[in-house]
Amino acid sequence: xxxxxxxxxxxxxxxxxxxxxxxxxxxxxxxxxxxxxxxxxxxxxxxxxxxxxxxxxxxxxxxxxxxxxxxxxxxxxxxxxxxxxxxxxxxxxxxxxxxxxxxxxxxxxxxxxxxxxxxxxxxxxxxxxxxxxxxxxxxxxxxxxxxxxxxxxxxxxxxxxxxxxxxxxxxxxxxxxxxxxxxxxxxxxxxxxxxxxxxxxxxxxxxxxxxxxxxxxxxxxxxxxxxxxxxxxxxxxxxxxxxxxxxxxxxxxxxxxxxxxxxxxxxxxxxxxxxxxxxxxxxxxxxxxxxx
Amino acid sequence: xxxxxxxxxxxxxxxxxxxxxxxxxxxxxxxxxxxxxxxxxxxxxxxxxxxxxxxxxxxxxxxxxxxxxxxxxxxxxxxxxxxxxxxxxxxxxxxxxxxxxxxxxxxxxxxxxxxxxxxxxxxxxxxxxxxxxxxxxxxxxxxxxxxxxxxxxxxxxxxxxxxxxxxxxxxxxxxxxxxxxxxxxxxxxxxxxxxxxxxxxxxxxxxxxxxxxxxxxxxxxxxxxxxxxxxxxxxxxxxxxxxxxxxxxxxxxxxxxxxxxxxxxxxxxxxxxxxxxxxxxxxxxxxxxxxxxxxxxxxxxxxxxxxxxxxxxxxxxxxxxxxxxxxxxxxxxxxxxxxxxxxxxxxxxxxxxxxxxxxxxxxxxxxx
Amino acid sequence: xxxxxxxxxxxxxxxxxxxxxxxxxxxxxxxxxxxxxxxxxxxxxxxxxxxxxxxxxxxxxxxxxxxxxxxxxxxxxxxxxxxxxxxxxxxxxxxxxxxxxxxxxxxxxxxxxxxxxxxxxxxxxxxxxxxxxxxxxxxxxxxxxxxxxxxxxxxxxxxxxxxxxxxxxxxxxxxxxxxxxxxxxxxxxxxxxxxxxxxxxxxxxxxxxxxxxxxxxxxxxxxxxxxxxxxxxxxx
Numbered sequence: 001x002x003x004x005x006x007x008x009x010x011x012x013x014x015x016x017x018x019x020x021x022x023x024x025x026x027x028x029x030x031x032x033x034x035x036x037x038x039x040x041x042x043x044x045x046x047x048x049x050x051x052x053x054x055x056x057x058x059x060x061x062x063x064x065x066x067x068x069x070x071x072x073x074x075x076x077x078x079x080x081x082x083x084x085x086x087x088x089x090x091x092x093x094x095x096x097x098x099x100x101x102x103x104x105x106x107x108x109x110x111x112x113x114x115x116x117x118x119x120x121x122x123x124x125x126x127x128x129x130x131x132x133x134x135x136x137x138x139x140x141x142x143x144x145x146x147x148x149x150x151x152x153x154x155x156x157x158x159x160x161x162x163x164x165x166x167x168x169x170x171x172x173x174x175x176x177x178x179x180x181x182x183x184x185x186x187x188x189x190x191x192x193x194x195x196x197x198x199x200x201x202x203x204x205x206x207x208x209x210x211x212x213x214x215x216x217x218x219x220x221x222x223x224x225x226x227x228x229x230x231x232x233x234x235x236x237x238x239x240x241x242x243x244x245x246x247x248x249x250x251x252x253x254x255x256x257x258x259x260x261x262x263x264x265x266x267x268x269x270x271x272x273x274x275x276x277x278x279x280x281x282x283x284x285x286x287x288x289x290x291x292x
Numbered sequence: 293x294x295x296x297x298x299x300x301x302x303x304x305x306x307x308x309x310x311x312x313x314x315x316x317x318x319x320x321x322x323x324x325x326x327x328x329x330x331x332x333x334x335x336x337x338x339x340x341x342x343x344x345x346x347x348x349x350x351x352x353x354x355x356x357x358x359x360x361x362x363x364x365x366x367x368x369x370x371x372x373x374x375x376x377x378x379x380x381x382x383x384x385x386x387x388x389x390x391x392x393x394x395x396x397x398x399x400x401x402x403x404x405x406x407x408x409x410x411x412x413x414x415x416x417x418x419x420x421x422x423x424x425x426x427x428x429x430x431x432x433x434x435x436x437x438x439x440x441x442x443x444x445x446x447x448x449x450x451x452x453x454x455x456x457x458x459x460x461x462x463x464x465x466x467x468x469x470x471x472x473x474x475x476x477x478x479x480x481x482x483x484x485x486x487x488x489x490x491x492x493x494x495x496x497x498x499x500x501x502x503x504x505x506x507x508x509x510x511x512x513x514x515x516x517x518x519x520x521x522x523x524x525x526x527x528x529x530x531x532x533x534x535x536x537x538x539x540x541x542x543x544x545x546x547x548x549x550x551x552x553x554x555x556x557x558x559x560x561x562x563x564x565x566x567x568x569x570x571x572x573x574x575x576x577x578x579x580x581x582x583x584x585x586x587x588x589x590x591x592x593x594x595x596x597x598x599x600x601x602x603x604x605x606x607x608x609x610x611x612x613x614x615x616x617x618x619x620x621x622x623x624x625x626x627x628x629x630x631x632x633x634x635x636x637x638x639x640x641x642x643x644x645x646x647x648x649x650x651x652x653x654x655x656x657x658x659x660x
Numbered sequence: 661x662x663x664x665x666x667x668x669x670x671x672x673x674x675x676x677x678x679x680x681x682x683x684x685x686x687x688x689x690x691x692x693x694x695x696x697x698x699x700x701x702x703x704x705x706x707x708x709x710x711x712x713x714x715x716x717x718x719x720x721x722x723x724x725x726x727x728x729x730x731x732x733x734x735x736x737x738x739x740x741x742x743x744x745x746x747x748x749x750x751x752x753x754x755x756x757x758x759x760x761x762x763x764x765x766x767x768x769x770x771x772x773x774x775x776x777x778x779x780x781x782x783x784x785x786x787x788x789x790x791x792x793x794x795x796x797x798x799x800x801x802x803x804x805x806x807x808x809x810x811x812x813x814x815x816x817x818x819x820x821x822x823x824x825x826x827x828x829x830x831x832x833x834x835x836x837x838x839x840x841x842x843x844x845x846x847x848x849x850x851x852x853x854x855x856x857x858x859x860x861x862x863x864x865x866x867x868x869x870x871x872x873x874x875x876x877x878x879x880x881x882x883x884x885x886x887x888x889x890x891x892x893x894x895x896x
Contacts, residue, residue: 002509009501117336118552119523125558126533136536163768166752170760173749179711180741181808182732182764211498211527212556216334220496252502260491260503261465 001134006252012141014248015148016203018241020221021228022152023199025240027075028229029172030192032093036100037078038200038225039218040107045071045201046208046217047111050120067208068201075197076190078103084186104222111215119212127210140210147202152241155195159237168192172235227267231274233281243281246270322366323359323611325351325601326386326395328379328406331371334496335521338550342590343398343421344369349582350598360605368392376405387413393613394601396594399520400424400468407433414613416620420597421590424468427639434620434639436597436628440468443567444475446645447516447543450565452483453660454541456514460489460507462500462528464519472545476516488512493528495520500528504535516543522550522588529553529560541565546589549655565658567645569593569630576629589630596628661720662687662848663708663816668717670707676715677703679872683850685816690842690849692859692880695869701852702744704869705820708850709734709741722815735764740814744821744852746805750794754785757793757804761811771811778807781841799830803837810841816848817841823855831855835862860884 020042027035048070052063082103086096127138159165171178171188179185200221207217224247225240232243247267254266274281327347329339351365359365368390370382379402386392387409394416397403403419407430410417417433423440427433451459459480463473477487488510491503507515515537519525525547532542546568547553548561571592579587579595587595603626604619605611623635633641647658663685671677677700685691695701706712708719710731719727726734734741748757758778762771779786782803788796793804802822809817822838823831835858842849853859860866860880868876868883876883 002506005505005509006502009505013499112332112336117332117334117338119526119555121555121557124556126530126560129534129536131536138534160756163763166756166760167763169752169756170749170763173751174747176711177743177747177749179731180709180743181760182730182735182812184730184732207498214334217498220498252505255491255502255506260493260500263502264494 003253003256005135006256007249008135008137008141010249010252011245012137012144012248013251014245015141015144016206017221017224017228017244017248018148019144019151019199019203021225021232021240021244022155022237023196023203024222024225025229025232025234025237026168026199027192027196029235029237030168031079031083031189032096033083034093034097034100034226035078035193035196036097036222036226037082037103037107038075038196039222040104040111041071041075041078041197041218042200042204042221043107043111043213043215043218044074045197045204046213047115047120049205049208050115050122050213053122054120064205067205068198071201071204072194072198075193075200079189079193084189104218108215108219115213115215117215119214121212122209138210140206144206147206151199151202155199158195164188164191168195227271231271231281236281239281320363322364323361323605324366324368324390324392326383326390326392327367327369328372328382328386328395328402329369329398330374330378330402331369333374335374335523338521338523338552339398341585342588343396343594345583346420346579346587346591346595347396347598349579350595350602352582354599354602360602361609361611363611365602372402374399374402376401379403379406380409383409383415387415393611393616394418396420396597398422400427400466403427403433416601416613416617418597418601420594422468423472425471430639432617432639434597434600434617434635434641436593436600436630436633436641437569438643438645439640440471441475443472443545443645444477445479446567446647447476447565448479448483448485450647450658450660451480451514451516451541451543452485454514456485456541458486458488458510458512459514459516460510460512460537460539461487461491462503462507462515462517462532463490463492464524465492465494466520469518469520472518473516493524495524497524498527500531501535504531504537508535508537512537512539514541514543515539518545519547522547522552525550526553526556526560529564530556530558533558533560548650549588551585551588554653559653561650562653563650565647565649568648568655569643570646570648570657572629592628592630596626596630596633600626600628600633661685662689662722663850664720665704665708666718666720668704668707668719669715670703670712670717671715672703672712677872678707680717681869681872681874683867683874685848685850687815688842688846688848689865690839690851690863692851692853692856692863692866693869694853694856694859694866694883697854699869700872701854701869702820703872705741705818705850705852706743709739709818711741711743732764735812735814736766738813738815739818740809740812740816741818742805742809742820742822745824746798746802746822748793748796748801748804748808750792752793753790754793754796754804755789757808758785758811761808765812770813774811774813778810781810781844782807782837798825799827799833802826802830802834806837806841810845813845814847816850818850818852820852821854822851823853823858831858835859838862857884 024038045067049063049067052058052066082099086099130137167183228243228247229240232239250267250270251263254263327344329343331339348367351367355364370386372379372382383406397419411432419427420436422435425439461473463469489507493500517528542564544564544566548564548566553561568589604616608615608619621638626633631643633643648655649658661684665683668678668681693701707714714727758775784800785807822834839862851859863880866880866883867874
């Protein structure tokens with residue numbers, strides 16, 4: 001029973017990680033930017049939700065739409081204000097990475113100045129719980145699962161069946177040939193950032209509703225996304241999702257026989273094992289034909 | 293002759309005015325104290341509310357009443373960030389640039405590295421709310437709170453009297469908290485109880501559901517939950533409620549009074565029995581009138597610590613740090629707003645925590 | 661004149677590779693650009709298409725100055741370019757690669773019909789439509805590269821080493837296909853090759869490039885029969 005409950009908890013954490021990790025991965029694959037400021041986008045979505053719910057008194061469904069749109073817009077804005085000027089100077093990937101960390105830190109500080117470092121809560125009290133015998137599941141777990149079940153297939157259909165979805169995959173595969181085919185790379189970047197940030201918006205809406213909003217809430221999320229992407233295999237989207245679920249499961253299942261103090265040991269031990277024995281990640285073989 | 297006279301006059305006048313202003317400025321030179329705490333970052337608001345503001349509030353009260361020994365008190369605040377090196381850098385700046393005679397600090401991982409620097413420069417370290425026992429091993433430190441190991445036995449005794457046979461512990465990874473947890477576990481088992489689960493979480497964690505799932509499987513009578521900040525305590529209490537542990541009682545520490553827990557709401561702290569110190573209502577009212585919010589136990593401890601320093605300077609008749617330190621260490625009884633302290637030969641106060649319980653959202657004295 | 665390149669200077673950053681090249685292609689003409697390794701052939705093609713920066717000079721296509729036009733405008737104007745190595749989107753399916761060939765088209769509804777035409781021309785691209793491009797053989801990949809570019813119905817096809825990495829039999833087939841395509845579509849072809857013989861067989865005219873300059877210009881036949889050919893190609 002304990003094991004089953006831990007498994008369910010792990011899948012629920014994994015679902016939330018997957019939303020941010022896949023958003024992060026889609027941006028990295030398409031633009032080759034290690035977008036650490038994805039964490040700031042996440043937090044911005046949380047504050048947008050707070051403003052929509054608490055200050056504008058919008059119904060929650062509308063507020064979530066506002067949060068999603070704000071996250072997407074914020075992601076695009078970071079691309080335009082931070083990465084595009086760096087690209088125009090032909091900066092290296094390392095410079096873009098430093099730029100993204102700078103943007104993350106700056107945004108956190110600005111959020112703290114505007115909203116203080118207090119937690120802003122969107123709701124009161126404990127979450128509704130559903131009991132199934134010995135197993136109990138919170139409403140957030142159920143919604144997280146629901147979002148993943150709906151959003152990921154839609155994302156898949158978008159990427160495989162639409163003109164711009166195909167262009168995103170093409171850009172990730174071979175940027176030079178994409179240009180030759182007439183893809184406007186700068187405009188496609190905006191779309192990629194919007195989609196990746198939208199996914200983070202889903203995750204933050206849930207987390208903000210459950211745990212409230214704080215300026216630095218995006219940082220651990222960012223870290224988890226990065227690890228999930230490495231474990232799952234850089235460059236392969238389902239790999240990032242699988243990596244996220246694996247991470248959530250590891251974190252929770254490690255508690256089965258070990259104390260919580262061992263959580264990091266298990267998770268980062270797994271990361272090291274992957275880096276050493278499967279440097280291409282869980283699904284590295286899917287990338288044998290990727291561009292160099 | 294004429295010119296020479298006027299020149300000499302001018303020199304005498306200049307010298308006299310120099311002496312005069314020096315004497316005057318010495319009389320008016322403020323008493324300088326520093327605050328070196330993490331006022332930015334994650335827990336900045338909490339630190340400012342419960343640690344910095346009480347000291348500033350005390351200084352304001354003293355200054356409004358004419359200062360100490362006819363001198364005003366000047367408080368300089370430096371942000372340490374939450375790391376030992378930052379804490380040392382902030383203190384070094386306060387010592388060398390601001391020439392402080394005493395520094396107010398908080399948190400074990402920041403204060404312990406600051407101690408050697410303070411000792412070398414003969415600066416008194418006032419860690420009003422720090423519970424780690426090692427603090428007062430230093431001959432330059434003073435605190436205004438019972439040490440961590442004093443909470444455990446008080447809780448264990450109450451749990452035993454309530455008929456709790458088994459207990460689990462959920463605690464933040466933190467040295468001082470570990471000491472409280474160990475003292476509780478030892479006392480509880482000595483009284484015939486059994487610890488059936490002991491889980492921890494890290495300060496930056498937001499999810500403790502896995503830990504709670506595991507604790508639930510142990511089916512405990514009681515849970516002892518202990519954290520270092522109200523924000524984390526709030527998350528823990530909320531998730532304890534969601535995890536449906538079906539425990540009979542929750543025990544905790546004074547942080548359950550934090551406003552973050554009120555902000556979460558939903559009665560998650562209802563019925564929690566916790567160790568704390570009693571805050572003098574007259575002080576609470578005065579503080580609220582001045583600062584706009586209710587002081588928590590840490591705010592009151594920091595206020596008391598500041599006032600003790602001021603009293604000691606008054607009693608010593610000087611702000612010479614060595615003399616003031618000696619005065620504090622032999623202070624004897626000191627009536628603070630959180631109770632009656634006693635100092636006998638060190639910076640360790642003699643005081644025991646009391647128990648309170650949350651009833652209908654109010655913090656009331658616990659009566660078994 | 662379909663394509664007219666006037667006194668073109670181009671290169672990578674500070675390193676200029678093309679030093680004042682004049683080239684032109686007429687309607688329905690096949691033109692070969694030959695030259696030794698490093699003569700600047702691929703750089704010239706990239707510069708014509710705008711994939712690398714032009715320093716000075718101009719490129720006119722169908723009477724319009726397209727030197728600084730966006731790649732999507734060039735595709736729409738009827739310029740098709742297949743970069744060196746028969747490049748494709750290797751992790752994408754054959755059908756996706758073909759569809760992307762028409763990405764820039766203003767009228768996207770034409771794409772399915774054209775894919776069908778291309779698949780009739782190259783049946784292998786139909787049989788392997790759902791395979792990843794990376795799993796194709798070298799010949800199939802060159803076919804795909806050419807086929808994808810045909811989806812945009814170009815008036816001028818720029819091919820950079822279409823025989824690259826192919827077996828002799830496949831090279832024959834490839835050239836047959838190029839000739840066939842040019843005829844069926846009434847398109848012109850600008851062909852870059854290191855291996856001169858096949859190219860000169862199908863070409864009407866030829867240029868030889870040496871160190872970023874045109875060193876020979878004339879009918880393909882004349883060059884093929886000339887004993888100067890090997891000297892020119894070696895850059896003497």
